[in-house]
Amino acid sequence: MAKAYDHLFKLLLIGDSGVGKTCLIIRFAEDNFNNTYISTIGIDFKIRTVDIEGKKIKLQVWDTAGQERFKTITTAYYRGAMNASAGVERLLLGNKCDMEAKRKVQKEQADKLAREHGIRFFETSAKSSMNVDEAFSSLARDILLKSGGRRSGNGNKPPSTDLKTCDKKNTNKCSLG
Numbered sequence: 001m002a003k004a005y006d007h008l009f010k011l012l013l014i015g016d017s018g019v020g021k022t023c024l025i026i027r028f029a030e031d032n033f034n035n036t037y038i039s040t041i042g043i044d045f046k047i048r049t050v051d052i053e054g055k056k057i058k059l060q061v062w063d064t065a066g067q068e069r070f071k072t073i074t075t076a077y078y079r080g081a082m083n084a085s086a087g088v089e090r091l092l093l094g095n096k097c098d099m100e101a102k103r104k105v106q107k108e109q110a111d112k113l114a115r116e117h118g119i120r121f122f123e124t125s126a127k128s129s130m131n132v133d134e135a136f137s138s139l140a141r142d143i144l145l146k147s148g149g150r151r152s153g154n155g156n157k158p159p160s161t162d163l164k165t166c167d168k169k170n171t172n173k174c175s176l177g
């Protein structure tokens, strides 16, 4: 029987409580959105398989609790992930870009931060779907290329801003790595 996927990548979302980590994962994995806020307890994951450069990539996306009281568990978990593989690929997300009126972080500021860390930055909206697939796929592609998959063009990924125009933007930061 054909294998259901070519690669399995594990992604982890970290960020402050309420920035929309769970909603981003639900939008990505189930194409759904709910306004109700149920704070994550501990850690959970969802799966979606995407097609990248002709490869089936199974993404196991882990959701962490942003609340301070779970910090010991979540930081222990992502430190473990960081230690397990030296060059972890990272991505910075500014979510809730559908809420421009309540913007907390200017785009330039987030761009600068991403540039300093040499990582990509996306403004996303779990509510409108803006840039959600793009962000996850971009990270998966970077991991695929890095892990020896097909590499085309310049191997040194520029710290770019790869954004679709968002009519209204609000940014709370969370990151995906």
Ligand SMILES: Nc1nc2c(ncn2[C@@H]2O[C@H](COP(=O)(O)OP(=O)(O)OP(=O)(O)O)[C@@H](O)[C@H]2O)c(=O)[nH]1
Binding pocket: 015, 016, 017, 018, 019, 020, 021, 022, 023, 024, 034, 035, 036, 037, 038, 039, 040, 041, 064, 065, 066, 067, 095, 096, 097, 098, 099, 124, 125, 126, 127, 128
């Ligand atoms: N307008 C808007 N609201 C959003 C968006 N993403 C999430 N929300 C809302 O923000 C609230 C918090 O979202 P969650 O996904 O639960 O946040 P979280 O980061 O997982 O929070 P913790 O589990 O406490 O770490 C919920 O009421 C969501 O409906 C978005 O893109 N746009």
